[in-house]
Amino acid sequence: MDRIGPLLVVIPAAPLISAVAIALLAPRLLRGIREFPAFLTIAAFGVSLIASLLLLREVTYHHDHVGPGSPSFERVVRLWTWADARDAYWQRPALPSDDPRAESPIEGGSRDFTIDIALRADALTATMLVMVTFISTLVAVFGMGYMQGDRGFWRFFAYVSLFVFSMTMLVSASNFLLLFVFWEAVGLCSYLLIGFWYGKPSAASAGKKAFLVNRVGDFGFALGLFLIWTTYGTLDFHSSARVRSDDGGSERRILDSLTTVPAGATGVAWGVLSRDAESYRHGAIGLAICLLLLVGACGKSAQFPLHVWLPDAMEGPTPVSALIHAATMVTAGIYMIARCTPLFTASPEAQVVVACVGGFTALLAALIALTQFDLKRVLAYSTVSQLGYMFLALGAGTFAGVTSGMFHLFTHAFFKALLFLGSGSVMHAMGNVIDMRRFGGLRKVMPITHWTFLIGCLALAGLPPFAGFWSKDAILGAVHDRAHALSGAHAAHDATNLAAHGRERADDGGTRVVEPGEGVWTLWTPEQAAGVYQWLYCAALLTAGLTALYTFRAFFMTFYGARQIPPEAGGHAHESPAVMTAPLVVLAVCAVSVGWFLDHSYQSDPSYLPGGRASSGNVLGDFLGYAPQLAGGAIAATRTPGRFHFDVAAISALIALGGIAFAAFLYLEDRREADMASAFLRFHWYRRMLDADSIARIRRWKSVDAVNRWADRLRLGWLARIVGRGVLVVVWVVTVPLILTQFASPYRLSQDKFYFDEIYDWTMVRPLRWIADLCAALDRWVIDGTVNMVGRIPVVTGNLMRSLHIGLLPFYAVSMALGVLVLVLARTLWGS
Template sequence: MFDAATLIKLIVALPLLSAVATAILGPRVLRHQSHWLTIGALATSCCLSLLLGWNVSRAINTNAQPGESADVAAHVGYEQIVPIWTWAEVNSAYEPSSTSAVDGTPVLADTDARDFSIGVTLRVDPLTAMMLMMVTFVATLVAIYAQGYMHDDRGYWRFFAYVSLFVFSMTMLVSVSNFLLLYVFWEAVGLCSYLLIGFWYEKPEAAAAGKKAFLVNRVGDFGFALALFFIWTTYGTLNFHDSPDVAGVLGQLRLTGQLGYVAGGTGLAICLLLLVGACGKSAQFPLHVWLPDAMEGPTPVSALVHSATMVAAGVFLVGRFYPAFCPEVLFVIAIVGCITLFMAATIAITATDIKRVLAYSTVSQLGYMMLALGVGGWLAGVLHLFTHAFFKSLLFMCSGSVIHAVHTNEMPLMGGLRRKMPYTAYTMLIGCLAIAGAGIPFVIGFSGYYSKDAILEQALLFKNTNPTWGSIFFFAAAGGASITAFYMFRLWYMTFAGQPRDAERYDHAHESPPVMYVPLVVLSVFAVGAAWGMNSIFGGLSDALIGGAIALAIFLGLWYLINKERASDAVMHGAGHASHSGHGDHSHGDHSHGDHSHGHQHGPSGNWAVPLGI
């Protein structure tokens, strides 16, 4: 019905039209009906994205040579460049000074001057199609959920205008075929995240969190901007691909290097600066500090930022430029990811704020993606980015449902809520199983079972070339997986199991309305099966199937059932100790939303079981 060029134009245009229309009509006309424009636009974009993905898949199968599998054809590559208009053009702007590869200058087929041309050009390929499906699908469910969560907020129309603009920026970021436009929408995503994280600007904590996210990301963005200057002066173009016959940054134009990646001092600088930009957006050490505070925004914002939009941008950048990364920088990426995943996982063990646990979990999972990319597992890293979007948005929206019911973020003040909130409790249990990588080895598993174990497999394979670091990467990733299972089931047990630890909050708790729990049910289906059928793509996945994470989760469940009364007493004691010592004071924001994020963590004083929740 529609070709790929028409589809991708409509996919990115609809959220922009929704943002403009909501901003104009929202204050006086739409008001508390503003969600309809956003939901309608995002749902339509989602359907078109699914159709685009089907078209790309069909094209890959059609282009497969006789006797060649579709997987091989996909690996060779499918792309379609969709020009819209030329934004800027300067004739003879670039003149190569040499054709020698020795001094690190580009190797060109000729020495003619090249024009500086910035065209608004979109790109259709399997990575773009996957990202568009992921972003629009999750954003649609978040918008539906927000209809119930934000129903009595004074800035209702403003919220949905921001969400539409956020999704437009992200869809353009993953669709453009030019580094300068990528940078423009990279900054637009950062601006939208600032507006949404600081949405409740009357709360000092929310305003500070928005500014912190904006400023920390400026550090990474400065590195990205420098990389653009180096790319232009080195390549004479900022386009990924102009056409099959004209060199682009990821086309035939290379610095020294016989294996396709850039090399030399200039190439190393470009790759490192791009990594700095990716570390800012994807909250990698040491630029991870903004993401845990980003939970101060409304929970639908947290679900969007932590899953399919903001944090996905950095991983996407590395994945898009991946063929050009030199081995030295890939090794640095692996080290950064390894440090990040393990550090954030250990911090999550002691957090008592339900959203802060999930925030550090996001940092840790992003570390897994970077580790996978660093050790050569492009497919593993991208698959984990895909599966993570579903179960992390599910987990955040479940936490928002809990906060909406009990008006606190503190898990020691919860307990027993599964009886009051069954939909929320059991969909969150599915999310916990997915992020822990639960499954039956060699049979079937949740989505995280496939993506996380693919990363472990790639770390094992890295040992073949670097035994020492390969072992470090593997054991850090395996240990992080076990820690993930621990803190996620600790979160679930403290929130939904045992006896109520605050009778007043428990008595007022209730299940969320259908507009909020139906998206949870839908996401739980994808948290279970988003990666089913991927085993054929990851040949040899069974080599790395380990039962450590799920075994630990089962052990914790059995421990809890056997020691239920003792565990409840320990947590009750911890909650009482916290309230008497002053840690139970809450910095309340707008009570109508129930988002009272304050980030207090109980220290080691008092009962040792308090920080662990056991």
């Protein structure tokens, strides 16, 4: 009996039923059973979680029964046909390729447009569903205590249920169009939840900001989908395209486009890319598709330059923040890039761009988090930074890179949800105060929150044996290996390029061997790309130290130092109730155990899985390797036996320990050192150099007078004056920039988020508002004014004519006489 189909339907159906039931029934039941929305939501999420675990077991069961000839597994469940348009698009015939290994070009013709409501089950979907439903269930339990007494209690759980339904459908969708629909639905739900307290202007503004910034990314994503349709003729992940080869045709799926199949003596067939292989691999089509998809992912996953919305999303309830940052919304971009791995593998340039965006965002967000005092905002920037790590891993373009990025997404969900819910516990006890300068020394007031928050901080900092250490080390190792693979003397033998542009054969032992090809690097050489990856590796190590520093800065400021309770707490600060601390304990256990439970590369030698595939040493990585997007083609050619990077792990752990030690030095007890460092980075020292006392001290300096006397005796006073004036000019040249940079000091830049909001406000928001005001004025006074004037002319004319109709016969007679006189005069004048 096939259980996969019903399970795929149950997982999103349960949250949807919860959302509809709460919206229809909760307002009437609030007086009797106020907790009804929370109980129904938790029950629905629990059903989805159980169904996800059963689906994971079913997918694993099928993996265990996969033969060597079928390295991947997926199951597509078609529910109904959404759209079916015949002859929707006509494709020009493909030009013949000069590559002798490419198949014969496909003839042109019309294409049908068919979209099915279809769900898919594979390793990637099963992993995401388990993570989303598990975190959502714990967040719902926490939210029952956190939102107690709020007027929007039932509305909160209705929105959250709709949010989880949209996310589960997004990761279960089997075509790009359905994915895009729920991509937009997730954005809509985030808008509703971020602006949940819409009575607060800041919350309403944050919701609009998140919605509008995401529209920029979604526009790029939509263009990418259109280009995929015009290039491939389908938007289905599982659709097939005919591949012609020397020894007969075979079927290959759209996202298995680089899966190589035997093509006789001439080499390999290139899947659907063979339609226009040259223009995709060596031209702009593949790069354009990947970059447009990247724009969509940057908007949804808050990557530079579309990262500005996520920190402001803190205006929503804290459980919403935990859900957005850990399990939904921001993870959608990572999932989409991972799902489209074969498309990015065909464009190494796009991979480098993805890696650069991720590495830069990770470092930028870490620098901003160093100076924030809002506890939730610090965690928000840490999310942006950790998502940058994931993009960096996906941009490595190897099997280890993609799986390590997904591994970090999985582990990050646990400790980031733990940290956000922990901050919510602090906020709940402190009377909704979240400014770390207004409270401190809470470790004895809130012991459970303190210890669980510490575990989350250790995991985020990346110390062993916590979950973040294993996934972060996997990312650093993948980037390190990628840089060294490209920088070798035989860079042309890089596995990714060879798999996409080389020839594949089997040696006597049955092991796949990829022969060198001509490579695909068109914008830069592999050696130049290796330099980029090396710099990104160094940036990732620096970010690891900064992550430990800002994480434990927040921890020490919150739980250590002098005890300080804000007045809003009412003088009765206490630990949160059990309904809120229980999820913290569960997540803390996961943050400790998930990493070493899934990563066994440190304790095993390189091994091979059934079918001769190399084991990555990571349980999750091997499991994801059965997804069709990772099981074959160019990405599979980069798969090597996994090994634990002891050198990389040791370096990153030492850097993290250094960051923690520095945070303890600055913030553990009295914070004089932190104040001194802040003053130095604010450039306060230059003001003392230029005040009146400092100038007077310079004038009283006897050495200056001595120099002047000796210069006069040697009749070189003129030279001393020239030198003095030159020194004065140099001082002014150096000082004026320092005066101007009081707004651009390192501390000020970090605290003001490098002025991205101000730059966007002056370059985009204000001009758009001015244009909108101008258009409104034109519409109101010119267009509407013209239309209204035309409408008023008959009215005015009628009013004038009405004044002539007074009902007096003599007046009419006089008017007629005058009219005749005017006509006679006109005729006489005209005739003359």
